[in-house]
Amino acid sequence: MIRSRSDLSHARRVVVKIGSSLLADVDHGIRQDVIDHLVDELQGVMKAGMDVVIVTSGSVALGRVQLGWLNRTLSVHEKQAAAAIGQPVLMSAYARAFARHGRTVAQMLLTKDDLRNRRRYLNASNTSETLFSAGVVPIVNENDTVVVAEIKFGDNDSLGALVSLVVDADLLVMLTDVEGLYDKNPTKHADAKRIGVVEHLNEEHVEMAGDAGSAFGTGGMASKLSAARVATSGGVSAAIISGKESGRLSRLLAGEDEGTLFLCGVDRQTRRKHWILEVLSPKGEIHVDVGAQRAIVNQGSSLLPIGVKDVIGVFDKGACVEIVGPDGVIARGLCNYTAEEMRRIMGHGSGDVAEILGYLDFSSVIHRDNLVLCKEE
Numbered sequence: 001m002i003r004s005r006s007d008l009s010h011a012r013r014v015v016v017k018i019g020s021s022l023l024a025d026v027d028h029g030i031r032q033d034v035i036d037h038l039v040d041e042l043q044g045v046m047k048a049g050m051d052v053v054i055v056t057s058g059s060v061a062l063g064r065v066q067l068g069w070l071n072r073t074l075s076v077h078e079k080q081a082a083a084a085i086g087q088p089v090l091m092s093a094y095a096r097a098f099a100r101h102g103r104t105v106a107q108m109l110l111t112k113d114d115l116r117n118r119r120r121y122l123n124a125s126n127t128s129e130t131l132f133s134a135g136v137v138p139i140v141n142e143n144d145t146v147v148v149a150e151i152k153f154g155d156n157d158s159l160g161a162l163v164s165l166v167v168d169a170d171l172l173v174m175l176t177d178v179e180g181l182y183d184k185n186p187t188k189h190a191d192a193k194r195i196g197v198v199e200h201l202n203e204e205h206v207e208m209a210g211d212a213g214s215a216f217g218t219g220g221m222a223s224k225l226s227a228a229r230v231a232t233s234g235g236v237s238a239a240i241i242s243g244k245e246s247g248r249l250s251r252l253l254a255g256e257d258e259g260t261l262f263l264c265g266v267d268r269q270t271r272r273k274h275w276i277l278e279v280l281s282p283k284g285e286i287h288v289d290v291g292a293q294r295a296i297v298n299q300g301s302s303l304l305p306i307g308v309k310d311v312i313g314v315f316d317k318g319a320c321v322e323i324v325g326p327d328g329v330i331a332r333g334l335c336n337y338t339a340e341e342m343r344r345i346m347g348h349g350s351g352d353v354a355e356i357l358g359y360l361d362f363s364s365v366i367h368r369d370n371l372v373l374c375k376e377e
């Protein structure tokens with residue numbers, strides 16, 4: 001958990017959100033130079049062992065430049081059309097930049113609705129894990145052609161915050177055209193002062209934040225603060241730094257006084273366990289044998305299908321269930337399979353699951369990170 005700037009060097013997974021104001025130029029469109037420099041820096045970060053996800057804006061801005069739709073307000077459908085035109089331009093710029101380092105990129109277009117749906121959330125999470133293991137960089141943007149509100153309000157900051165929870169990141173970094181949060185809008189007030197570290201994000205900070213100051217920015221500082229709130233309350237620290245010059249991300253990750261860092265009060269695991277135990281209501285029961293009970297209670301293991309004896313109730317993938325051992329309820333957890341799938345795979349070895357179901361989503365039934373012992377807290 002990140003408690004101060006010096007902890008940033010221990011981050012193992014970081015989501016980097018890049019705003020339109022950095023990526024698009026009214027005269028020339030995509031700023032390949034900016035992307036190249038950023039990618040060079042990210043390559044160094046990945047070489048040091050960190051996983052990186054990019055959340056990129058810019059599709060609408062690039063589409064506007066391409067079509068010459070610059071000096072007028074666009075309708076929502078025109079923005080969606082612009083996004084459809086700009087998105088492949090963005091992706092090819094990232095692909096080109098990473099190819100110089102021999103790295104492959106992957107496009108993930110998401111909507112916030114996708115991430116509110118537990119099954120889709122898990123799918124997005126598994127896809128990104130698979131990409132990390134293959135050394136590929138996931139590049140996320142909002143699926144603008146199917147959403148309305150987000151494209152209107154320019155909400156990739158909050159998409160970045162949700163993505164940081166989906167991929168279980170330690171840190172969300174929002175790169176923009178200012179050096180962090182200032183006590184007032186720095187593009188309008190020359191005497192504005194940067195805030196270095198925010199321990200508790202509160203109304204006072206929100207009052208400091210104004211609108212976007214650039215031609216292409218949409219959310220302004222206010223949307224970054226609300227994203228920082230989502231991330232930090234989910235156990236992920238957040239930072240706002242300038243993406244105008246390269247080297248700043250590396251400085252931030254080295255613990256130097258760069259941008260604004262928002263600390264989170266509690267680590268993700270504790271928050272998650274509290275949520276599973278106290279907030280979710282169980283939708284069913286999974287009865288396990290004595291060996292599975294011992295593995296879960298004494299050895300800190302995940303629950304595997306081989307130890308499951310019975311399944312009670314009807315529940316969907318990702319539902320909260322009670323784990324019942326020979327002596328009664330021992331734990332709660334989020335089940336990776338539906339009740340119906342569970343009945344088919346219970347008692348079988350993990351190696352048989354793919355053959356029984358025709359696919360293998362997870363080798364465990366409940367992963368240890370999603371499992372809380374009833375007497376743990």
Ligand SMILES: Nc1ncnc2c1ncn2[C@@H]1O[C@H](COP(=O)(O)OP(=O)(O)O)[C@@H](O)[C@H]1O
Pocket residue numbers: 018019020021022175176177178180181182183184185186187208209210211212213214216217218219220221222
């Ligand atoms: N208190 C503040 N501190 C820093 N920037 C602020 C503040 N209030 C408003 N802003 C404006 O927010 C802008 C960044 O938001 P935005 O243009 O939407 O960026 P992006 O495209 O990177 O998401 C800055 O350029 C600045 O004009």
Ligand SMILES: N[C@@H](CCC(=O)OP(=O)(O)O)C(=O)O
Pocket residue numbers: 018019020021056057058059060061083141142144151153154155156157216217218219220
């Ligand atoms: N999905 C939109 C994001 C718009 C947006 O949030 O912009 P920004 O305020 O620059 O991060 C796009 O790619 O244009």
